[in-house]
Amino acid sequence: VKQRFVRARGLHFPSPIFSEFDYFDDAILHIDNGYVKRFDAAQLFLNDGLHEDACEHHPEMLLLPGLIDAHVHFPQVEIIASFGDQLLDWLQHYTFPEEAKFADEPYARAAAVEFVDLLLAHGTTTAFTYATSHRHSADVLFEAAYAKSMRLVAGKVMMDRNAPSDLIDSLATGKADSEYLIKKWHGRGRLGYAVTPRFAGTSTEQQLQSAADLAAAYPDIWVQTHLSENLAELDWLRSLYRDFQDYFSLYERAGLATPRSVFGHCIHLSDNELARLAETGGIAAFCPSSNLFLGSGLFPLVAIRDKGIPIAIGTDVGAGTSLSMISTLGDAYRVCQLQSFSLDPLEAFYMATMGNARVLHLDDRIGNFCAGKEADFVLLNPSRNSQVASRVNTCQQIRDELFCYMILGDERLIEQTSVSGHVQFQQEPV
């Protein structure tokens, strides 16, 4: 039985209320065979007879639960920072040509292995991921995550119209390939499947319905898609659907509005759409870096939260400009500031850990250091960035320290990432 005692400063959110966080200047996380056994003040362990020498001791570092990315496209790492376009042109000019390369299985496999390593280097231990429309693109991603024992949810993109012919599936193959992947991967190791119609613009109504049929047939899988990202997109959909009522209704009437549906963006929804989203229990995925980069608009966090809609947060790479959830939280702060709301850094780090776990229905497994949770965690090292280190020295409270990380920091602060108790990323010594 593999035991680890990791001693550092430590923070987690044991409950759904972010202000009820647990922070210790000197904490120990005890890992027993891949699971959290206990997380508490170090002194209590030492009082109970634990010897100091049994601990991996990092007194200056901050121990956090593994970060969770609720929305990311693994085939788009190579198109981060592509110039000039907003959503619809960006898809045509950059996304589709890159995703077409994934027809080549060795290319897809190499990208998948690299993507998983990149997630871990960014401190991300769980991600909800879009593959391409090729069935094998999801296969190779699941294989790469399985090799690292990661908890990862992914799906093959379903897309049966309005895309280049080499990327389009059909009503029949989109459903059959998705079902093949569900049977092969969902529930295997720590993997899960999300039925993934890209969005209403690239799926026919029939395909949206077939995705909903799968979600109904396999009730513990997820659904992920995009919703109301960009105003030109909204105009286009209005012309594409003859009896267009509003954007959300396209998913609602197909049967895709479920409590396990993750809707990327949700920027331009009407009050009526928000009320219906709240009723169905669907999840809004806030992707601030992407929304700023593509000029899509400002996610109305307060209005969405006030309606009782569960909010997740994600990078949306490649429209998002970084796989770092830390810098994504900084972008979330900026997006909220533009709407006269100052996002509390404790709430931000809650969202990237326990909050995402909770709204994505994974909080019985991950999200914090409560006993029995899967031991996914990161060590954050402020001294990796001299500016961060000196600024953090002026902070009196953990809240102020977290704010420095999200505004000044990024993945370069991640010293070590562990998955199921095993170190899967370790930065080179200074």
Ligand SMILES: [Zn+2]
């Ligand atoms: Zn996206």
